[in-house]
Amino acid sequence: FSANTGRALFDVARDGTLLYGDSAVVGIRGGFDPSTYEQQLTWIDFAARPEIVGPPGVYRGAQISPDGRRIAVHQHDAAGGDVWVIEPDGSRRRITFDPTRDNSSPIWSPDGKDLVYTARRDGKWGLYRIPSNAAGTAELLFEDESPKAATSWAPDGARLVFWKQAPETNGDLFVLPLDGDRKPVPVV
Numbered sequence: 001f002s003a004n005t006g007r008a009l010f011d012v013a014r015d016g017t018l019l020y021g022d023s024a025v026v027g028i029r030g031g032f033d034p035s036t037y038e039q040q041l042t043w044i045d046f047a048a049r050p051e052i053v054g055p056p057g058v059y060r061g062a063q064i065s066p067d068g069r070r071i072a073v074h075q076h077d078a079a080g081g082d083v084w085v086i087e088p089d090g091s092r093r094r095i096t097f098d099p100t101r102d103n104s105s106p107i108w109s110p111d112g113k114d115l116v117y118t119a120r121r122d123g124k125w126g127l128y129r130i131p132s133n134a135a136g137t138a139e140l141l142f143e144d145e146s147p148k149a150a151t152s153w154a155p156d157g158a159r160l161v162f163w164k165q166a167p168e169t170n171g172d173l174f175v176l177p178l179d180g181d182r183k184p185v186p187v188v
Helices: none
Strands: 010-012 018-022 037-044 050-057 059-064 071-077 080-086 092-094 104-108 114-121 124-131 139-144 148-153 159-164 172-177
Touching: 010 059, 037 059, 050 071, 059 104, 071 104, 080 104, 080 114, 104 148, 114 148, 124 148, 139 159
Parallel strands: none
Antiparallel strands: 010 018, 018 037, 037 050, 059 071, 071 080, 080 092, 104 114, 114 124, 124 139, 148 159, 159 172
16 A cells, blocks of 8 residues: 555455555655556466566556456546556557546446446536446446446346445445336435
């Protein structure tokens, strides 16, 4: 984690493999703004062997795919950011193509075929689903004026849990059914 911000970037695969981004190794781009800390994504296996994954960048929200082989990540830049998938061979596949929409917070579907991410369009924050191979268009699942981010997908694939910013509480958790009317239900 960053001692300056307390921010950490990591995820653990079902087999126990750890992925983390180390901001201290790569350095700072553009002065002392913590949002510009470059990180190097690194796999660590049970034998504590590190493997560099993809190029250094300003990453947020890395998540390992259910099969433990791919990484979905938000790569931040001055315009906002886009969602990328890093493949097992280290190549990268761009999932979104307009960083000004603040495309971020990708999470995997239980079968790894889809991603849900957050984006801001026309002044509203939405949750979007897209095939993880980027072969298709994004489907809007839910939107309103409040910032939000999907946090988990139910194992049966029928519901999403997402965080939504609220002025009264700083944030709440909701469940979004993916079938029917897609009306969010508050949880916490």
